[in-house]
Amino acid sequence: MIGRHPTTDQIRMENVLSALGNPIRLIIAQVLAEGGEHACGAVGLQLGADISKSTLTHHWRVLRDSGVIRQRPAGRETLLSLRREDLDARYPGLLDSILDAAAEENPVPHSSRQAAS
Amino acid sequence: MIGRHPTTDQIRMENVLSALGNPIRLIIAQVLAEGGEHACGAVGLQLGADISKSTLTHHWRVLRDSGVIRQRPAGRETLLSLRREDLDARYPGLLDSILDAAAEENPVPHSSRQAAS
DNA sequence: AGCTAGGTACGTAATTTAACGTACATTCGT
DNA sequence: ACGAATGTACGTTAAATTACGTACCTAGCT
Numbered sequence: 001m002i003g004r005h006p007t008t009d010q011i012r013m014e015n016v017l018s019a020l021g022n023p024i025r026l027i028i029a030q031v032l033a034e035g036g037e038h039a040c041g042a043v044g045l046q047l048g049a050d051i052s053k054s055t056l057t058h059h060w061r062v063l064r065d066s067g068v069i070r071q072r073p074a075g076r077e078t079l080l081s082l083r084r085e086d087l088d089a090r091y092p093g094l095l096d097s098i099l100d101a102a103a104e105e106n107p108v109p110h111s112s113r114q115a116a117s
Numbered sequence: 118m119i120g121r122h123p124t125t126d127q128i129r130m131e132n133v134l135s136a137l138g139n140p141i142r143l144i145i146a147q148v149l150a151e152g153g154e155h156a157c158g159a160v161g162l163q164l165g166a167d168i169s170k171s172t173l174t175h176h177w178r179v180l181r182d183s184g185v186i187r188q189r190p191a192g193r194e195t196l197l198s199l200r201r202e203d204l205d206a207r208y209p210g211l212l213d214s215i216l217d218a219a220a221e222e223n224p225v226p227h228s229s230r231q232a233a234s
Numbered sequence: 235a236g237c238t239a240g241g242t243a244c245g246t247a248a249t250t251t252a253a254c255g256t257a258c259a260t261t262c263g264t
Numbered sequence: 265a266c267g268a269a270t271g272t273a274c275g276t277t278a279a280a281t282t283a284c285g286t287a288c289c290t291a292g293c294t
Contacts, residue, residue, distance in 0.1 A: 002242080013222050017215070018138025022282085023131045041240060055283050057242055062281090076240050076291040091218035093210070098134070101208035105130050119272080139252085158270065172253050174272055179251090193261040193270050
């Protein structure tokens with residue numbers, strides 16, 4: 001299943017900003033910013049585990065449709081990753097600024113990401 | 118009237134991003150990014166003039182409440198300005214990244230802003 | 235084959251958002 | 265003092281967002 005990902009040039013500022021304008025999704029982006037692929041369930045646990053699976057699916061969709069993350073089926077899991085290269089190509093510096101700002105305001109749960117400078 | 122402006126430390130990423138995640142408000146920010154103060158009506162005209170006054174008032178409110186703009190009564194007009202210093206102090210580089218990205222996607226209407234190299 | 239884990243799809247409800255018209259407040263100009 | 269300009273406030277409506285529960289699908293395990 002897993003709906004379509006927009007191509008790089010289909011990504012729209014409006015969608016990226018409103019996707020990241022939700023606190024849960026901003027935290028998800030922070031978690032994924034550590035790099036690599038993360039299973040949906042594992043990311044869900046870092047959010048406090050008090051969010052239903054169907055609600056998380058909704059957030060994956062918003063992030064995917066906006067072009068912020070990529071979703072890839074792997075066995076019975078679905079792996080998530082930040083579309084860092086695509087976002088950087090389209091909006092140089094934007095993602096880092098947002099992540100730096102977010103990190104300054106909220107530390108990433110269950111991880112040890114450090115603020116830039 | 119003109120509701121309260123959040124202090125610099127009351128500004129929240131979540132609110133800034135969702136405020137700018139609306140295409141109309143993003144354009145407003147681009148217009149105000151030219152600097153100085155702009156009257157509500159003048160800004161409204163640059164948006165196409167097909168937006169009602171009450172709808173614009175709603176957008177001014179969202180932008181004000183999120184800390185993106187400042188509103189100041191001056192005579193019978195209300196002047197708007199971008200809270201660039203406050204945003205830069207709280208989230209260094211964020212506003213410029215967003216404005217650069219927005220400018221790359223949509224030129225600012227009725228103005229001649231140039232992209233930051 | 236049958237069972238379980240990991241997610242998605244669907245339907246639903248509550249809240250928020252966006253947009254508008256109308257009425258009102260304030261201030262400038264006459 | 266009066267009238268027009270400039271916005272805000274309020275009430276309303278339509279649509280989008282957020283969140284859940286339940287049902288279901290697929291892959292891996294036994």
